[in-house]
Amino acid sequence: MNIGIVCYPTFGGSGVVATELAKGLAQREHNVHILSYDRPARLDTFRTNISYHEVNMNTYPLFEYPPYDLALANQMANLIEYEKIDVLHVHYAIPHATSAYLAKQILGEKAVDVPLITTLHGTDITIVGSDPSYKSVVDFSINQSDGVTAVSEYLRDETYERFDIKKDIEVIPNFIDLDRFKKSDKNHFKKAICPNDEKVVVHVSNFREVKRVPEVVSVFERVLKNGIEAKLLLVGDGPDRQRAEQRCRELGICGHVRFLGKQDQVEDILSIADLFLIPSGSETFGLAALEAMSCSVPVISSNIGGLPEVNIHGETGYLCDLDDIDCMGSYAVDILSNEELHQKMSQQARKQAEEFEMSKIITQYENYYEQCKSEMHKQIA
Numbered sequence: 277m278n279i280g281i282v283c284y285p286t287f288g289g290s291g292v293v294a295t296e297l298a299k300g301l302a303q304r305e306h307n308v309h310i311l312s313y314d315r316p317a318r319l320d321t322f323r324t325n326i327s328y329h330e331v332n333m334n335t336y337p338l339f340e341y342p343p344y345d346l347a348l349a350n351q352m353a354n355l356i357e358y359e360k361i362d363v364l365h366v367h368y369a370i371p372h373a374t375s376a377y378l379a380k381q382i383l384g385e386k387a388v389d390v391p392l393i394t395t396l397h398g399t400d401i402t403i404v405g406s407d408p409s410y411k412s413v414v415d416f417s418i419n420q421s422d423g424v425t426a427v428s429e430y431l432r433d434e435t436y437e438r439f440d441i442k443k444d445i446e447v448i449p450n451f452i453d454l455d456r457f458k459k460s461d462k463n464h465f466k467k468a469i470c471p472n473d474e475k476v477v478v479h480v481s482n483f484r485e486v487k488r489v490p491e492v493v494s495v496f497e498r499v500l501k502n503g504i505e506a507k508l509l510l511v512g513d514g515p516d517r518q519r520a521e522q523r524c525r526e527l528g529i530c531g532h533v534r535f536l537g538k539q540d541q542v543e544d545i546l547s548i549a550d551l552f553l554i555p556s557g558s559e560t561f562g563l564a565a566l567e568a569m570s571c572s573v574p575v576i577s578s579n580i581g582g583l584p585e586v587n588i589h590g591e592t593g594y595l596c597d598l599d600d601i602d603c604m605g606s607y608a609v610d611i612l613s614n615e616e617l618h619q620k621m622s623q624q625a626r627k628q629a630e631e632f633e634m635s636k637i638i639t640q641y642e643n644y645y646e647q648c649k650s651e652m653h654k655q656i657a
Contacts, residue, residue, distance in 0.1 A: 277306050277307070277362040277363060277645065278306075278309070278359060278360055278361050278362045278363075279298075279306050279307070279309070279361070279363050279365060279645070280308075280309045280311065280352070280355050280356070280359075280361045280363070280364040281294055281297065281298050281308060281309070281310050281365050281366075281367070282294075282310075282311045282312070282348070282352070282364070282365070282366040282372045282375075282376065283295065283310065283311075283312055283316060283366075283367040283368070283372075284312065284316075284367075285312045285313065285315060285317060286317065290368050290395075290397035290398070291312075291316050291317065291318070291367075292317070292563065293397070293427070293450050293451070293563065294310075294316070294367040295310070295316040295317070295318035295319050296318060296451070296453065297451075297638065297641060298310055298319075299318075299319075299323060299326065300634055300635070300638040301325075301638060301641075301642075302323050302324070302325035302326045303325075304638070304642070305325065306325065307325050308325060308326045308327070309326075309327045309328075309329060309355055309359055309361065310326060310328050310329065311329045311331060311348065311351055311352065311355065312328075312330070312331065313331045313333070313344065314330065315328055316328075317540075329351060329355065331344065331347050331348050331351050332347065333347045334347075344371065345371035345374060345378075346375075346378075348371065348372070348375040349375040349376070349378040349379045349382065350379075352364065352375060352379035353379040353382045353383050353387075356379065356380075356383055356386070356387050357383060357386055357387075361390055362390065362645075362649070363390065363391055363645045363649065364379075364380075364390055364391070364392050364393070365393045365395065365641075365645075366392070366394050366395070367395045367397060368395075368397055369394060369401065369414050369417055369418060370410055370413060370414055370417065372394070373392070373417035373418060373420075374413055374416075374417045376394075376421075377392065377416075377417055377420045377421075388656060389649075389652060389653065389656060391423055391645070391648040391649055391652050392421050392422050393421065393422065393423040393424070393425065393645070393648060394417070394418060394421040394423070394424050394425070395424075395425045395426070395427070395448075396418075396425070396426045396427070396431055396432075396435055396445075397431075397560065397561075398427070398431060398558070398559075398560030398561070399558070399560075401414075401431060401434055401435050401438060401439075402431075402438075402558055402560065411439070415439050415440050415441070418439065418441055419440075419441060419442050421443065422648050422652055423443075423446070423644060424443045424444070424445045424446065425445065425446045425448045425641075425644065426445050426446075426447055426448075426560075427447075427448070427449055427450050427560060427561045427582070428447065428449060428560055428561045428581070428582030428585050429582070429585060430560060430581050430582040430585065431560040431561070431581075431582060432445045432447050434560075446644060448637060448640045448641060448644065449585075449632055449637060450561045450566065450632065450637070451632050451633065451634045451636070451637035451638070452566050452567060452570045452629055452632050452633065452634060453634050454570060454629065454630060454633050457546070457567050457570035457571050457629070458543070458570060458572075458626075459546075459547050459572040459626075460543075460544075460547045461547075462544055462547045462548050463548075465544065465548055466548040469507060469509070469534065469548070470507055472505060473505075474506050474507050475499075475504060475506040475550045475551070475612045476506065476549050476550050476551075477496055477499065477506055477507070477508045477509070477549070477551045477552075477553060477608070477612075478508075478509045478510075478511065478545060478546060478549040478551070478552050478553070478568070478573070479508070479509075479510050479511065479512075479552070479553045480512055480542055480545075480546075480552075480564045480567070480568075481511075481514070482512055482513075482514045483512050483513055483514025483516045483517050483520070484515060484516060485515065485516055485557075486556060486557045486558045487514075487516065487554075487556050487557075488555045488556060489516045489517070489519070489520040490516065490519045490520050490522075490523040491555045491599065491601060492508070492510070492520070492555060493508070493520055493523040493524055493527065493529070494523065494527070494601045494605075495553055495555065495576075495604045495605050495608060496529070496533070496608075497529055497605075498601065498602070498604075498606070498608065498609065499605065499608050499609060499612060500529060500532060502605075502609045502613075504609065504612050506532065506550075506612065507532055507533070507534065508532060508533045508534070509534050509536055509545060509549070510533065510534065510535050510536065511536050511537075511538075511539050511542055511545055512537070512538055512539075513537050513538050517535065520535075521535070542567065543567070546567065546568050546571035546573055547571055549568065549571070549573045550573070550574075550611075550618065551573065551574055551575075551576065551608060551612060552564075552565065552568035552569075552574070552575045552576070553575075553576055553604065553608070554575060554576075554577040554578070554583070555577065555578050555596075555598075555599070555604060556578055556581070556583070557580070557598060557599075558580065558581055559577075559578070559581040559582060559583050560582045561582040561583075561585075562577065562581070562582055562583045562585075562586045562587065565577055565583065565586050565587050566586050566629055566632055568625070569592055569593075569626065569628055569629040570625075570626060570629035571626075572625055572626045573622065573625060574592060574593040574611050574618065574621035574622060574625055575587045575592060575594075575625065576593050576607050576608055576611070577594075577595055577596075578595070578596060578597070578598045578599075579595035579596060579598075580598055586632075588624075588628060591621070591624045592621060592625040592628045593607075593611070593621060593625065
């Protein structure tokens with residue numbers, strides 16, 4: 277198939293999943309065309325079956341903000357017409373699904389047999405989409421899609437609750453590359469960071485407020501207070517970094533905390549981790565948690581959103597109520613101070629990650645593409 281994939285290029289979950297899906301489909305001999313306003317972060321090497329199309333926006337004095345959604349619709353229409361796209365798969369409801377609908381309207385009969393599939397990832401529903409300024413547009417765009425998927429049961433249910441959706445929503449979870457995300461020997465790296473064989477606690481995110489990075493620091497401080505020698509590695513960057521740094525200073529633990537910034541090879545860091553913290557205030561799936569679990573790292577997370585579908589309480593780690601620092605700190609001490617418990621949870625974390633193995637999920641997408649195309653052909657006939 278010729279498949280068009282539209283995504284944001286950022287380090288966020290939707291861009292990562294869309295790009296990894298494109299790479300997986302290309303390995304199966306599909307021709308994939310990626311549309312975005314910049315090269316996606318995970319599209320870091322040349323792939324023979326993947327073409328990248330940058331959406332260019334010309335600036336005019338008339339526009340205070342260039343209309344990206346219109347430029348995107350025009351590019352989508354060109355892609356469908358001239359690259360003979362079989363399926364157009366957009367990640368994130370707005371503006372991607374809206375622009376895709378406009379592109380199909382522009383083409384009319386030329387796009388009548390090209391299904392539009394919209395994958396919902398999270399903040400497009402729970403935060404951005406719930407803004408009254410966008411709600412009607414989100415309702416319309418999802419209902420005009422030929423197929424709709426969500427990355428978790430939680431997100432599917434939230435979408436039905438928040439919007440007036442008439443379409444069936446298929447749950448196809450995020451996935452993991454088990455060959456890439458696996459525990460590997462990085463003892464030289466660990467020795468450099470932990471010369472006294474300290475335990476390693478890791479957090480990875482885009483440092484937005486919803487990720488609660490200062491709370492990660494507070495949980496880690498509970499670990500140190502209980503006499504456990506440890507280092508905290510904070511991977512990523514964003515608007516809450518300064519608050520996290522300030523929390524370190526307030527607690528007097530800056531010597532035990534390292535801010536590593538954005539890292540492409542996060543699996544190397546996870547390979548030396550003993551524990552992963554993700555106290556998010558909103559997480560519709562928890563891809564960062566899954567990546568840690570795939571590297572055999574137990575996870576302590578909040579019990580909100582889709583996290584309980586990934587992190588199984590008492591097996592792969594623990595779940596705590598939102599902002600319950602004492603709960604997370606106590607569980608962290610339990611895992612880091614009990615080698616038998618740590619080993620058991622490490623093994624179960626990897627086993628749980630195997631349920632989300634990449635090829636299984638890509639097969640689900642392929643089957644869904646075929647299902648949507650078949651239903652569309654029936655409607656045309």
